[in-house]
Amino acid sequence: xPDHPAExxxxxxxxxxxxxxxxxREKALREAGWNPCLLRSEDVYIDLFTDSGTSAMSDRQxxxxxxxxxxxxGARSFYLFEQAVRTHYGYEHVIPVHQGRGGENILSRCLxxxxxxxxxxxxxxxxxxxxxxxxxxxxxxxxxxxxxxADEHPFKGxxxxxxxRAVIAEHGAAIPYVSLAATVNMAGGQPISVANLTAACDLxxxxxxxxxxxxxxxxxxxxxxxxxxxxWANHSIADILLALCAPTDGAVMSAKKDCLANIxxxxxxxxxxxxxxxxxxxxxxxxxxxxxxxxxxDMEAIAQGIGESVDEHHxxxxxxxxxxLGHRLDTAGVPIVxxxxxxxxxxxxxxxLDHLPRTELPGQTLAAAxxxxxxxxxxxxxxxxxxxxxxxxxxxxxxxxxxxxxxxRRVYTQxxxxxxxxxxxxxxxxxxxxxxxxxxxxxxxxxxxxxxRFAPAGGADIYDG
Ligand code: F0G
Numbered sequence: 001x002p003d004h005p006a007e008x009x010x011x012x013x014x015x016x017x018x019x020x021x022x023x024x025r026e027k028a029l030r031e032a033g034w035n036p037c038l039l040r041s042e043d044v045y046i047d048l049f050t051d052s053g054t055s056a057m058s059d060r061q062x063x064x065x066x067x068x069x070x071x072x073x074g075a076r077s078f079y080l081f082e083q084a085v086r087t088h089y090g091y092e093h094v095i096p097v098h099q100g101r102g103g104e105n106i107l108s109r110c111l112x113x114x115x116x117x118x119x120x121x122x123x124x125x126x127x128x129x130x131x132x133x134x135x136x137x138x139x140x141x142x143x144x145x146x147x148x149x150a151d152e153h154p155f156k157g158x159x160x161x162x163x164x165r166a167v168i169a170e171h172g173a174a175i176p177y178v179s180l181a182a183t184v185n186m187a188g189g190q191p192i193s194v195a196n197l198t199a200a201c202d203l204x205x206x207x208x209x210x211x212x213x214x215x216x217x218x219x220x221x222x223x224x225x226x227x228x229x230x231x232w233a234n235h236s237i238a239d240i241l242l243a244l245c246a247p248t249d250g251a252v253m254s255a256k257k258d259c260l261a262n263i264x265x266x267x268x269x270x271x272x273x274x275x276x277x278x279x280x281x282x283x284x285x286x287x288x289x290x291x292x293x294x295x296x297x298d299m300e301a302i303a304q305g306i307g308e309s310v311d312e313h314h315x316x317x318x319x320x321x322x323x324x325l326g327h328r329l330d331t332a333g334v335p336i337v338x339x340x341x342x343x344x345x346x347x348x349x350x351x352x353l354d355h356l357p358r359t360e361l362p363g364q365t366l367a368a369a370x371x372x373x374x375x376x377x378x379x380x381x382x383x384x385x386x387x388x389x390x391x392x393x394x395x396x397x398x399x400x401x402x403x404x405x406x407x408x409r410r411v412y413t414q415x416x417x418x419x420x421x422x423x424x425x426x427x428x429x430x431x432x433x434x435x436x437x438x439x440x441x442x443x444x445x446x447x448x449x450x451x452x453r454f455a456p457a458g459g460a461d462i463y464d465g
Pocket of ligand 1: 100256
């Protein structure tokens with residue numbers, strides 16, 4: 001049993017949630033086209049769809065909301081937000097955006113041209129979508145271990161420097177930047193080491209190529225560095241966060257994750273020229289460069305949340321809760337991605353439903369089954385999320401296909417997590433009762449997992465005997 005510290009907070013306010021009958025859930029899921037993304041949240045008991053914007057704010061954050069300065073230009077809340085980002089992430093130029101993908105849009109528009117090539121440590125759907133929309137081809141340069149659910153490598157987010165060198169050798173001048181993430185969401189929340197991140201930056205910089213970091217979960221990454229990377233055990237999380245950002249040229253941030261806020265984000269840069277260009281586009285797409293689509297109160301909540309996010313007691317309990325769920329599934333023989341990542345437990349859907357072909361979307365099917373069984377909403381991270389190759393139009397079949405159970409921060413108790421584990425164990429035990437997978441009945445062109453609709457493949461139900 002892993003160390004499971006008690007939470008460093010107590011509950012001051014509650015939000016009622018309701019359990020439902022299986023019959024109710026069957027009806028709701030059919031109406032949602034077998035896509036849990038399309039369910040109403042009131043039909044969900046435990047919502048593990050995402051850890052993004054779903055965290056519980058602290059009493060300090062709620063009171064910070066009241067101090068929001070809603071001036072259109074130059075709000076006091078912006079300067080507080082800017083200072084918090086500078087202090088904890090170490091970049092000079094801080095440009096607010098409404099959330100992560102707003103920043104991805106701006107950075108991609110600034111730097112990518114048709115024919116560009118962007119290497120990265122695995123893709124994230126919205127990040128790659130913006131790169132591709134602007135004409136780039138994405139190259140995955142993550143280490144091979146990241147594609148193996150069972151491999152216990154401590155830093156499965158690391159860049160394979162030989163792969164990066166090969167992409168640079170082939171496309172050199174057509175690479176506007178290297179796009180790295182800490183942690184790597186699509187690998188299951190796996191961290192990158194400070195040493196590897198620094199080496200990847202050195203390699204890119206030697207060829208005049210900048211590196212931008214997705215810092216959405218860099219605090220969680222810092223926790224793993226402290227636990228696993230030689231030389232860092234005695235450093236604070238705040239220091240390690242700065243060390244992760246230090247070798248990079250800038251960052252794109254979704255403040256909806258680590259920062260414990262419900263909305264918001266930023267682009268952070270060192271180059272004043274690029275910052276000027278980005279501010280110009282923020283004016284067009286997000287809002288003035290001192291609010292970027294956020295209310296003043298959102299910037300206050302983020303500034304306060306950044307400080308709370310690097311608190312060792314907070315991050316220790318947060319990661320431990322995720323590890324607890326992983327441990328419970330492991331001991332019951334449910335196949336999950338190893339090691340357990342920072343924000344989620346990923347159930348290996350191709351292993352659970354190995355009797356279904358990949359064309360019947362085992363990840364999406366498992367998401368449906370887990371909702372039917374226990375009212376739990378997770379999200380597919382596999383073929384549906386990977387979309388189609390823009391060049392060939394063919395479905396992309398990533399090596400990993402899983403059901404992601406993302407844990408919101410400071411929201412669920414241990415008995416909720418036990419309910420999740422018990423449900424997964426039951427679904428796994430009865431997995432052969434699932435006789436049909438799913439196929440698309442409606443397929444949107446971009447980020448299709450959010451709005452797609454499905455039907456059981458060759459039957460009326462996924463449990464069709
Ligand atoms: N980068 C990473 C690594 C993310 O996980 C996300 C969002 C984004 C960028 C985009 O940020 O949502 O603020 O626009 N991830 C959420 C998730 C949606 O569920 O993993 P956003």
